Amino acid sequence: METNAIETTSMPPLKEKPKGIKLFFVKLLQQRALVIMSVPFLIWLILFKYVPIWGWTIAFQDYKPALGFWDQKWIGFHHFEFLFGDDRFLRVLRNTLAMSAINLVFGFLTAIILALLLNEIRKVAFKRVVQTVSYLPHFISWVVAASIIQTTLSPDGIINELLVWFGFVNEGNEILFLGIPEYFWTIFGASSIWKDIGWNTIVYLAAMTTIDPAQYEAAEIDGANRLQKMTFITLPGIKSVVIVLLIMNIGYLLESGFEPQYLLGNGMNVDYSENIDIFVLKYGIAQSNFSLSIAAGMFKTVVSFILLFVANNVAKRMGESRLF
Amino acid sequence: MKKNKVLLLSLAAALMLSAVTACSGNNSNNTDKPTATNAATGDNGGSEPTKEKVTYTIYNGVAGSKDGNTNETTIGKMLEDQTGVNFKLEFLVGDLNTKIGTMIAANEYPDVLIPDAAMEEVMNAGAFIPLDELIEEHGPNIKRVYGNKLDQMRSADGKLYILPIAAQVGEFIPDPEAGAGFWIQRRVLEEAGYPVVKTLDQYIKLIEDYEAKHKDEKLTGLISLTHDWRFFATANPPMHLMGYPNDGNVMINGDTLEAKTYAGDEATKKWLKTLNDLNAKGLFDKASFVDNYDQYIAKLTSHNVLGFFDYKWQVDNALNVLKDAARKDPSLDKYRYFPLPITFDESITDAYIDAEGGVVTNRGIGITVSAKDPVRIIEYFDNLLKEENQILTSWGIKGETYEVNEEGRYYRTQEQIDKINEAFNEEFGFKYYSWNWPMYGANSTLSDGNAKGVAIQPEVFQMSLTEADKAILGKYGVQTYSQMFAKPVFRPWYPAWGFAKEQNSPEIMWETKKDELTKKYYPKMVLADPGKFESVWEDYMKEFGKLDTAGYEKWTTEKAKAKVEAVK
Numbered sequence: 001m002e003t004n005a006i007e008t009t010s011m012p013p014l015k016e017k018p019k020g021i022k023l024f025f026v027k028l029l030q031q032r033a034l035v036i037m038s039v040p041f042l043i044w045l046i047l048f049k050y051v052p053i054w055g056w057t058i059a060f061q062d063y064k065p066a067l068g069f070w071d072q073k074w075i076g077f078h079h080f081e082f083l084f085g086d087d088r089f090l091r092v093l094r095n096t097l098a099m100s101a102i103n104l105v106f107g108f109l110t111a112i113i114l115a116l117l118l119n120e121i122r123k124v125a126f127k128r129v130v131q132t133v134s135y136l137p138h139f140i141s142w143v144v145a146a147s148i149i150q151t152t153l154s155p156d157g158i159i160n161e162l163l164v165w166f167g168f169v170n171e172g173n174e175i176l177f178l179g180i181p182e183y184f185w186t187i188f189g190a191s192s193i194w195k196d197i198g199w200n201t202i203v204y205l206a207a208m209t210t211i212d213p214a215q216y217e218a219a220e221i222d223g224a225n226r227l228q229k230m231t232f233i234t235l236p237g238i239k240s241v242v243i244v245l246l247i248m249n250i251g252y253l254l255e256s257g258f259e260p261q262y263l264l265g266n267g268m269n270v271d272y273s274e275n276i277d278i279f280v281l282k283y284g285i286a287q288s289n290f291s292l293s294i295a296a297g298m299f300k301t302v303v304s305f306i307l308l309f310v311a312n313n314v315a316k317r318m319g320e321s322r323l324f
Numbered sequence: 325m326k327k328n329k330v331l332l333l334s335l336a337a338a339l340m341l342s343a344v345t346a347c348s349g350n351n352s353n354n355t356d357k358p359t360a361t362n363a364a365t366g367d368n369g370g371s372e373p374t375k376e377k378v379t380y381t382i383y384n385g386v387a388g389s390k391d392g393n394t395n396e397t398t399i400g401k402m403l404e405d406q407t408g409v410n411f412k413l414e415f416l417v418g419d420l421n422t423k424i425g426t427m428i429a430a431n432e433y434p435d436v437l438i439p440d441a442a443m444e445e446v447m448n449a450g451a452f453i454p455l456d457e458l459i460e461e462h463g464p465n466i467k468r469v470y471g472n473k474l475d476q477m478r479s480a481d482g483k484l485y486i487l488p489i490a491a492q493v494g495e496f497i498p499d500p501e502a503g504a505g506f507w508i509q510r511r512v513l514e515e516a517g518y519p520v521v522k523t524l525d526q527y528i529k530l531i532e533d534y535e536a537k538h539k540d541e542k543l544t545g546l547i548s549l550t551h552d553w554r555f556f557a558t559a560n561p562p563m564h565l566m567g568y569p570n571d572g573n574v575m576i577n578g579d580t581l582e583a584k585t586y587a588g589d590e591a592t593k594k595w596l597k598t599l600n601d602l603n604a605k606g607l608f609d610k611a612s613f614v615d616n617y618d619q620y621i622a623k624l625t626s627h628n629v630l631g632f633f634d635y636k637w638q639v640d641n642a643l644n645v646l647k648d649a650a651r652k653d654p655s656l657d658k659y660r661y662f663p664l665p666i667t668f669d670e671s672i673t674d675a676y677i678d679a680e681g682g683v684v685t686n687r688g689i690g691i692t693v694s695a696k697d698p699v700r701i702i703e704y705f706d707n708l709l710k711e712e713n714q715i716l717t718s719w720g721i722k723g724e725t726y727e728v729n730e731e732g733r734y735y736r737t738q739e740q741i742d743k744i745n746e747a748f749n750e751e752f753g754f755k756y757y758s759w760n761w762p763m764y765g766a767n768s769t770l771s772d773g774n775a776k777g778v779a780i781q782p783e784v785f786q787m788s789l790t791e792a793d794k795a796i797l798g799k800y801g802v803q804t805y806s807q808m809f810a811k812p813v814f815r816p817w818y819p820a821w822g823f824a825k826e827q828n829s830p831e832i833m834w835e836t837k838k839d840e841l842t843k844k845y846y847p848k849m850v851l852a853d854p855g856k857f858e859s860v861w862e863d864y865m866k867e868f869g870k871l872d873t874a875g876y877e878k879w880t881t882e883k884a885k886a887k888v889e890a891v892k
Binding site: 064147150151153154155156172176178179263266267268270271282283285286287288289 | 421444445448550551555606609610611613614615616618619827828832833836840842843844846847848851
């Protein structure tokens, strides 16, 4: 509204378009309402997202909470050397990446498939029920969910009982699912999908509603069947949303979560269940070694940053929509 | 358009305002507690006209009771009448390190702080004030109760910053309940005719025989607690089986004071081999290694588990459930557990019963730099340590919560026992005064010969026994459970797990790495095919050999020797 008014009333001087710093101030004046509105959020962002970066200095200190900044002992890259010199950290890194990848790939696929299927359902009541049931687990705390999973997978749990019933295993030789390290990623992946599949579909379903119904009608007239409508209209329709979400999630690749691994992990599967966050808890926070925790956190942030840029760049080259 | 602009502007202003107020709201929440409670309540009068009534705060780093004021309880009110001081108690909710860290960062503390596991951080932060002069001037009872034990609490700079929570006074009266042991279901003992069970082999045989006779009942021979930090319930038995008390990661020789770790010892191998054999026979519940604590407790109350090793405080919930059920229906008594003094060999004397130990130096209570009037606080502590007040906080009021017979022995009538339930404990103040303060240890003897702790008093313990309890104890010719065990021996360094370790030190690193190794390899060894046990043990020893165990042992030996020296 504002710009329209100015453009219409001051047509002649438009020839000498303000440039550089002047343009900036003209724009600033024009959009002052927007600027003022964004100020609180800018303050919030600086205060909570940028100021804490100062805390990274702790990673290079032998940090003692009581001492002031200038009294801390500086020890350079000591904590980073400890991290990367420890074979445990490399194992933990592997686990983190593997579990994130599992989550990302299968979480995406299952959510999109479920969203596509739900979109095809014409009976509203049935659709609602399926949706509600599928995203209910999302609201269960991991503590409770982990207990459910543990009980299900225990030697006298339902899965073992079924296996015995069908004769796949002998009674007395029930499988200790959580005690077999190699199974952990599968269990983790499956439980994450169970918990979040419904929740993840919401955004795709929302994206699907924005697709113009005229396209479907046109396709119908052209004789497209359901599957064809799905692949040629619905999927391309939500493509941009999928890609933006994918890029954002790639940025979180080093965040494979904490609760499921912590709650389902035990001494036997530790080689596959321990991720960076648990490592930090054990060797950093639990030992009041804040410097180590921050060094690991810094590493995570830097890697996430790089990943995000790479993913965004790839999307850009492929001519897709992207974050920035 | 003008209108729109005004609207937008006011909207923006409103947003900013709400953001600002939200921020400040949080701030005041974080800070108002220490400052507000420092303020005197200003209510003059009462029995001590010279002293104005004041309220101080105590923060307790152990989650426990509800927050509240001591003067809302009967005991607390009486103490307030004596001293004019009321304490507002606040207990840990959530994560201890976060809470303490916030205090340290803000440099604002409650008047009195019990930092529990975060002691080292608080000491490093210089949060406590030295107490030496205060005690010298205002603490005759503190000096009487703690005596030279205070020297052990001194920091490296020679000053005293914390008081230990409990101190042994007078003769040591052992707890009538067993603190730890190998537990067995009573029906197993009954069927075997109440045999004397002393060794691990006898214990295992008893369980095997019972299971063999009751094949169709789907019984579990042995389960073990392994969840998270509670893993020690599975790792500690070798130490006990060798006849040592719970010194954490080490066994300390009473003569030479040499500390020796046992995680890589023959004893551990023998213990794990026993479990491995049991597992091969299908008698060990392999889910032990994946169950969490709740599942473990649930299994103990399921009636299907024949035996387990654990500390009583850890299985109290389960034991109480079984006990209550047996009270209502005596036929369920056979599912309750009975503690046994199991060792590897009959020649080994067991050490399950806690003896009078040394002072735990990495826990305690201190007055912080934020306290306005430390003198009033230390006077309160001193007053609390008077014997009459120790009786008040432990036994209560004569005629109301306890009685005295002709011989001067304290006891409780059945009526009083029934009356004193959890709600009464809270209202009367037993709950608030059961811990949180400098006090006599529960096993202390009062000057009139009675036990300080109510549960320790033999008369009270006898009252708590059911008919079935008396019967089974009678079969073994004892009056208390602890009499099943060897008489405790005084070990000045005990418990070695209480030796204060510096944060980020090699000792803590050793413990963390050892825990990780044992948590990984013990299950492997127990669940391994019996033929492969040896090779897994060798793998484990290879990994274990990489740790600086000698350094850890040396450090512990030095600490133990220093403790013994301090007692002399």
